[in-house]
């Protein structure tokens with residue numbers, strides 16, 4: 086029976102989940118894999134805190150040196166969160182030849198290069214299945230199962246909090262603020278929800294996924310990012326009338342050698358498989374040139390689903406005896422496309438008088454934007470709401486057209502601009 090000595094960095098939600106999985110299914114893993122996973126040390130901040138899981142208090146330490154200098158520890162599994170000191174500890178562990186498992190999307194998205202170099206130098210393994218989409222196996226399939234493909238497109242719902250909010254807004258006709266405060270009360274959203282709501286969390290995850298898909302380093306600042314704060318109940322209502330739903334999508338495509346990567350609220354047809362992904366569930370849809378369409382679906386967060394991915398990485402690292410599998414890039418610096426082609430939904434409030442619609446349509450036309458759908462709704466006696474969905478157009482043409490439209494005296498406001506993926 087192989088014995089693997091593991092140290093855990095963190096005993097919060099995820100660390101406790103890892104302990105529970107090992108306590109409940111440790112024997113099963115032993116029997117299936119011929120491997121005994123032994124937790125040797127657990128790093129925490131507060132040694133006196135009450136824990137939600139039973140642990141031998143002698144395992145707890147608040148001193149990382151006791152872990153890094155312990156020769157019986159082969160693997161270090163990090164779920165402390167935050168960039169620092171997590172990055173320093175991971176880096177130090179790799180330097181000393183200890184394999185690392187991490188759930189930390191921020192550290193991987195920002196420092197993958199450096200950590201990969203460190204791992205290559207020492208030969209230790211670096212695994213991060215839990216850093217994207219919690220319990221859904223997505224990193225391993227991209228690394229180990231789809232090598233025979235060029236990945237053409239990836240589209241995913243990879244943030245559970247925003248999907249929960251958009252689902253409730255859509256199903257219950259409620260406003261963003263209303264649902265957000267309920268989500269915070271119930272613990273589905275953080276007290277400071279900025280990282281989720283503004284799309285930053287999804288952007289870190291998309292940086293990791295698109296780098297894996299295209300074997301090009303897609304950095305966080307290569308990714309356009311827009312959150313869901315601006316999605317109004319009216320947009321959700323009109324989307325439904327037009328046969329669409331709104332989701333915060335992470336999208337990455339490679340076209341003509343250029344990569345586009347973006348996170349933003351998106352209209353998708355009600356018949357699209359991603360529309361059926363409700364509440365805090367995650368899903369990732371991938372198109373490969375050989376395999377065609379694949380979809381991954383499941384719990385994108387939570388203690389046990391995330392711990393399931395972490396323990397799987399621990400087993401893999403144990404089986405590999407700490408060996409590092411290099412991640413080879415095709416190109417170090419990819420060409421990034423920021424003027425992508427899409428269809429666009431726009432909602433404007435205008436003066437309700439003859440000729441306004443023709444004037445706006447004329448401006449779109451002058452900027453190469455042709456219209457697929459136009460819908461007018463009376464707002465009050467003097468004003469009307471006009472909704473447009475365009476045919477495919479370049480992002481820059483849309484912004485140029487809207488700049489000109491905003492200058493028209495007949496236009497009161499441009500209320501929304503949301504991209505449409507069919």
Ligand SMILES: NC(=O)c1ccc[n+]([C@@H]2O[C@H](COP(=O)([O-])OP(=O)(O)OC[C@H]3O[C@@H](n4cnc5c(N)ncnc54)[C@H](OP(=O)(O)O)[C@@H]3O)[C@@H](O)[C@H]2O)c1
Nearest residue numbers: 095096097098099129130131164165166188189386387391
């Ligand atoms: N929550 C999820 O569903 C989920 C899903 C996927 C990935 N992740 C990732 O998993 C990581 C952890 O998330 P979590 O929800 O478990 O966080 P959490 O509940 O806040 O737990 C963090 C743990 O790390 C310890 N810690 C933090 N900073 C430390 C420091 N400087 N020195 C020593 N110990 C320190 C804390 O110690 P004390 O307990 O003593 O304070 C705590 O036990 C994050 O990177 C997160 O992005 C989370």
